[in-house]
Amino acid sequence: MADDDHVKDIAIYKAALGDKWASVSKLFKDNPSLMTKRITQVGEMPLHIAVGTNSSHSFVDELVKDIVARGENHMLFKGNKYGNNPLHFAAMVGNMHATKLLLKHNPDKTQTRVRNKDGNMPLQLAAWHGNKETLEFLLKETPDLLPDEEGVGPYSGVAGGDLITRTIMAGFYDVALDIIEKHPDIVFLKDSSKKSPKTALEILAQKPESFASGRRLGLWGSFIYSLIPVKNDEGTTDHSKV
Template sequence: MDQRSFQAAAKSGNIDQLYELIHEDPYVLDKIDNVPFIDTPLHVAALAGTTEFAMEMMHLKPSFARKLNADGLTPLHLAVDHGHFWLALELVKVDPSLVRLKGRQGMTPLLLAVSKKKIDLISEFFLVCPKSIVDANVNGENALHIAVKNNEPREGVLIVLKVLMGWILRLCQKDAERTETRVMNCRDKDGNTPLHLAAYHNNHKAMRLMLKSSNVNVNIENKNGLTVLDVAVLLRREGNRWGSWCGVERVVKWHGGKRSASLVKSKTTSDILGSKLTWCESRRTRSIRSYSWISEERRNALLVVATLIITATYQTVLQPPGGVSDSGESSNATSNVTTSGEKAGSVVMDDGDFLWLWIWNSVGFTFATLLTVSLLVSGQESGFWYLPLFIPLLLAYDAAGQVISPNKTVNDKGNLVCFIILLIWVLLVWFWDRLQSKRAKARGPKSGLVWEGFTTLDQARGVTPSKKSVIM
């Protein structure tokens, strides 16, 4: 079949002619699809801007949309390059992943839209395919690199850069912070970040836009060992406009920029892996492994139980058994027991009973609180940000205990014994870890699969694996 007939139908948008050609040869589209690099009818329609024909072809042969022609371009690349806005939108509505298809030199349709300053298309592509912001070409250049390099005219660059930064700073996905870090600190083939390029071009406004990101690293070195501040100083010394480059230096220094010579020598990944495992690293690894087996349902159940224990133990402090006295001396009419309370609000029970109540109630309250924090972080992150939730509760618990205690000596004794019990528990967990670690080396049936850690007898029997220890 004459390929020119198909091209003529695609250019004119003649759908009737398309089906006439299919009537003549039902396998014609499959024959075109079998050619590795070819201008399909969809390519021709995208180039000509015949939207209805393109969408008809898109539904007949969706694979054409992902095919590269001899120039290394997909139909969406052609639509973007020739400014066919509505045709491009119709294509991505059918398949949003087309935005991330890499063509010639690794350019995606999004990167091409950035280089062509197609503002409206850039924003539409972000809406339909948010992850496309991380894509880079074969030179390692992402959308920010291209926007900064494409510096003619300057105002056009700023408009594109404003759109890109506006999207990056508004990301709220689960991995938004990681995505922002990847984009802002991406290095091209020369090791330059977008901020390096802005410094090379003496583009103050572009630098200020990118420095709004809290995840941008101003002290990354390129392959020549130059930081952004090094670039500014070097170009100033080469005779470029003194006042202008001093302004760049001030901006970079204000955001923590330093010369490469003044940076603390950082360890490589090999240095870290080859170093001795610290105690903190060991405990964190054990914690992550310990909690990785817990299913989401069991984790939620444990959180509910821990919350109930916290509530019950805290309520015991607020409303102790027998109530509290109204004055320093109070007698119980039924039991004829006189308390030794020295202040109003102390418990109506003798010192020994209160001491045991305070010890075990405090142990339960502390363990439940620690378990809650451990389950919240699950060993994956620092518990620092959860401390404001629990430290005020612990302080209020201790303050309430001081109020209801018969005297300060009893309260101090209770706190000391509680601390000793917690310390003993930590030592027991540590001892049990060591014991189980030694037993595990000789434990289990004589089986190659068990010895190699491939399976266990309990797993084969369908028994839920039990943990060696609980990390608090």
Template sequence: MNYDHLATHLPIHKAALSDDWESVSQIFEKDPELMTKPMSYLGETPLMMAVGTNNSHHFVKRLVDRILAVGDTDRLFVTSSRGDNPLHRAAMTGNTIDAEVLVEQNPGMTRVPNSDGYTPLNLAAWHRNKGTLRYLLRVMAGLVPEEEGSSPYTGVAGGNLITLVIEAGFLDIALEIIGKHPDIAIEEDMNSKTALEVLGSKPGLFPSGSTYGFWSRLIYSS
């Protein structure tokens, strides 16, 4: 078995995890394909590994700039063997800094689900990364309206989003979303649950144990 690839893959892997762009800059200059090549056992690219640390921000910015410079823009969002792209990873780790770098290149990727059907919005809510969730919601608000049937606020996609936001305990964000998209409150998620059902089963979300205040505001917003 040939292990020659380890001579380049291991240093790149280490550099991505330790925010050490300088140690691999020349490697990428000699072989640009390595910048977007899967290198871990999960099929992660150097960009995805670096984003996942939520600490290698210098490495991410320099790598994205270099990928753009060689014209490989379409390779920025290569997916892992689990179906995640770098923006999904940023949402999971609460990495808003690198999410902004990625979204600047392709805002539409905020709508793209992974192989499990979760968008970056869903993942930010699921992992309780409130700052990243708010950022992604702002990006979504600025996008051109989707084609009918593809909105993240309707159908199962909408049900997943609002129930995950409520499960995370972000009731302020839930109210904001419902205020703008009232029908999302009755959309069913992938488990056939609606926002109203999830709320009714979680009195612990409210310090007083009563949901009346929230229900009142929900009714008015809807």
């Protein structure tokens, strides 16, 4: 979020921060383009600001309603200078109200897979910022890539590595187990750490306090290994037994 010196329209900015829709409703009615105007130096619109407060819910409701009424649903997902759209903001601050509202207007869920300039989807940001409820909701709403789609899905590559390592580092072990059960290979994926990229197994090995036995990996690790697919003697996929 910006400070006053980097805001292009202080009145709208403060209204979005303070959940004061009434103070700008006439302004928006007279000049609807202001609803989607970039009002900070980093390209944030009023919706970015309001969503980012995680408290200006009435402002968000009215703003979204009016933007949609103008047939400009696509403007709900415009990114700022860093590629963060309002759904990224909602994931970062754990704004469930905005998350559900935005996805209501994106029924094909495509926006859940949009990456910012750091390569993060809303999923990874929810995990990184420790917003468990938002993370669990986005996991249900974020589809993987279909076989005929190009690109890297949210549960593969560096994106998958970030998702699982950040979930574990946040202490959301139940969520991590759910992810691993559905995507066993994710435990081998390295995250995007520049100094020393790590896998989920490496993160777990550094956190013996996370297991009831107090030993490295322990029962948690055994369960993870039991989910990892391996090739048996017949060449078919099976699960290792630990």
